[in-house]
Amino acid sequence: MADGTGDLGGRIVKSLLHNGAHVRVIVMLDADSAKVERLYQLGVEVVHADMTDVASVTKACIGVSCVVSALQGLRDVTVNIQSVLL
DSSP states (O other): BBOOOHHHHHHHHHHHHHHTOOOOOEEETTTTHHHHHHHHHHEEEEEEETOHHHHHHHHHHTOOOOOOOOOOSIIIIIIHHHHHOO
16 A cells, blocks of 8 residues: 555555455655554554655565555645556
8 A cells, every 4th residue: 555644545554454454555755653653553564665766666565466545645746656656
């Protein structure tokens, strides 16, 4: 999952966990540490990655079978970062 630190991402993470999925959340390098800690407390695997770097995102996605993106923002996020993720 790309960015499970916000409200939408948190809801998706909880739903996936509730349905028995193993969840890995890719968080940005500058993610709020309190929000990241909440993810750890939920029992998800947290991977920090430079979301502007294809190699960093590729490494974070090794072994996953599905990526869900909850990234939100303006053009820099919805176009630029989502393009790297794709």
